[in-house]
Amino acid sequence: MEDCRYFEELISARLDGELTEQEEIALRAHLEECENCRAYRDALRAVTGAEADLPAPPAELTGRIMDAVRREAAPGKTEKIVPLRRYLRPAALAAAAALVIWAGWRTLGPKGSAKTAAAPMAPMAAVSMAAADSAEAEEAAPEEAEIFMAEAAAVPAAGLDTGSEANGDEARDAQADAETPLVTAATADSVNAAAKTEGGCRYILCRGANGEPLSEGTADADALRALLAADKPAEIPDRAADYILTLPDTGENWLLWEEDGGMIIREDGADGAGRTVSAEVFRATLGVAE
Amino acid sequence: MTREEEQARIRRVLSGDTDAFEPLVTENQTKAFHLACRLLGNEADAADAVQDAFVKAYTSLGDFRGDSRFSVWLYRLVNNVCIDMLRRRKRQETVPLQTEDGDGEETELPLPDDRWDPAALAERAADREAVRTAMAALPADCREILTLREIGGLSYEELAAQLGLEPGTVKSRLNRARKKLCRLLLETGNFSAPAPSNKGKGV
Structure with missing residues (x-):
């Protein structure tokens, strides 16, 4: 259904909290009547939770990054100047x-x-x-x-x-x-x-x-x-x-x-x-x- | 830190104070790491990608114009580094469910009405490897906007500015990305990872 494609976008945007008031009202009205869209809403909800279970970065990551950054900043980093060692x-x-x-x-x-x-x-x-x-x-x-x-x-x-x-x-x-x-x-x-x-x-x-x-x-x-x-x-x-x-x-x-x-x-x-x-x-x- | 503090800190780094870069790292590394994990699927590669992205951010800090927050710019760098890594990696073959023309608008293949199976999706989404596989199979623009939105936490306005898109395109592309992700998760859930022991089994 053409209508549903429009509402599917609203369902997606609602997940991100980006609906206007009118869109919210329209969407709610449509969801009362349309089973497919309700299913779509539930499907997106199920999939959006996926990133919640993400690990913390390794403890030494900051140190690694700053070491790499300091190497970039160090003297002798330009192409023509050969490293001292x-x-x-x-x-x-x-x-x-x-x-x-x-x-x-x-x-x-x-x-x-x-x-x-x-x-x-x-x-x-x-x-x-x-x-x-x-x-x-x-x-x-x-x-x-x-x-x-x-x-x-x-x-x-x-x-x-x-x-x-x-x-x-x-x-x-x-x-x-x-x-x-x-x-x-x-x-x-x-x-x-x-x-x-x-x-x-x-x-x-x-x-x-x-x-x-x-x-x-x-x-x-x-x-x-x-x-x-x-x-x-x-x-x-x-x-x-x-x-x-x-x-x-x-x-x-x-x-x-x-x-x-x-x-x-x-x-x-x-x-x-x-x-x-x-x-x-x-x-x-x-x-x-x- | 506030936007002003961030800008002051960036100015200090640009004038030669390398140590001033560290708080920018500690404040942004976790989300950057999550982004990379989501895209690359393993923590070791993600750590490498985040390190490369921060080094790139440092060396090209002079290019950062300050229109957006530093994090927004950084996530873009992380995304680009990860895309490069993925290209170099061998990727699993997945059958694309849709074709796209030059505009990125899709011609949808007809699918049965019972395509949305929230229960099955919830199960699939809990499998981090399945999510990674599905994400890897997404078209690059879909993958990018979805991770920037969900992990980077960018608003539609920030996404539009960062990616150079019309607001309407942000909305429709995100929806398209999520829809594809659902289909990919359901699709790949029907067979297990390539396992020689399954070969001899009857249908």
Whole structure:
């Protein structure tokens, strides 16, 4: 019966509490007269109870989920950055040079001034120079150099110096309170896809004092130089750097602060004021998506 | 948590506070797990599916626009993960009782008047495996809307918004899904699971 099809829908909707008053009245009237529909109503009632008997989730499910989520959030999750454990090398070269670079970053004070401890670094630099002559250094391919830098970035997380962790927490809190950052880990893949150009300048962008790698790639060398040579002076904000831009080809480290929709940059080891670059130019040069 | 609390929490997660995601997990995991159990039929697969769905929710949290509650969006992800799992799984063959044209409107095969047998249905519905089999045999859109409604607890309005349907379509599709489910439960109840020992028995 045509009528019954309409009423069957009402019967189903009544199970979900979605009937209007008029529909309720009409349905009741129909059910008084129609045995089939009464049977249908009872049938749906019988079937709808089926989900009541469902088990509780396993106790460790939350833990499993949060572990998996944290793996997604961890440093080194982007495609190009290889997980630390794969490249742990007992070689002195790795350890010594990692300490050199890490020690350089570590001098970022909470005031945002990058004091370079030139003297303490010298002996370590000597060690790394000596090690650089070894056969292992010669065998190192360019990709390994990039990965090696990422490994250095991950080193602070190993807790080599408890002092840096305090700075890292401050930087992280500052970032959490700040506006949505220009660069997030989620956009890193698009950066990596975009930025490979011939004869370009390689870069690695890391987050703040804890050195969490965000993206890496190759930028047009001229554009990058123009970016870094921007000439609008700006005062360095009163906090640790938001980002660090490392150029593996030249060994330069540039500190960046997000401020007022733009970026303030200063080379690590320099003193005095920084310089402002616009966010658009920064994004365009490094191929960073919004 | 309230909608506002939920949105504040999501903003915190997006700004880098991964731990802030945990309450979103604990509040929503049970229903998500029930959904997956209903669709997949065993708890181990359901746990895996829920884990995958939450990880997907975390990594694509930036896409969540906040028009609906987080749970509504999450259940959709759970549903999609389960459908993928089911496709990869070997499925039992069941004879479809109806055919559907492109609109999803069905041409009904005529069935006897005594098709509704509430007592038999109640018995069949108590068998979790029978329910799972029947659910697996439903067309995907029917299965989706039925689980989102009954386990996810979504209202018709939320279903319409979430699935991109007219309100009238929500109503008719739910009815169609339930009707099919009834028929499938009654139909599969007539023979037991494939058992070689039954082969030699006379009719």
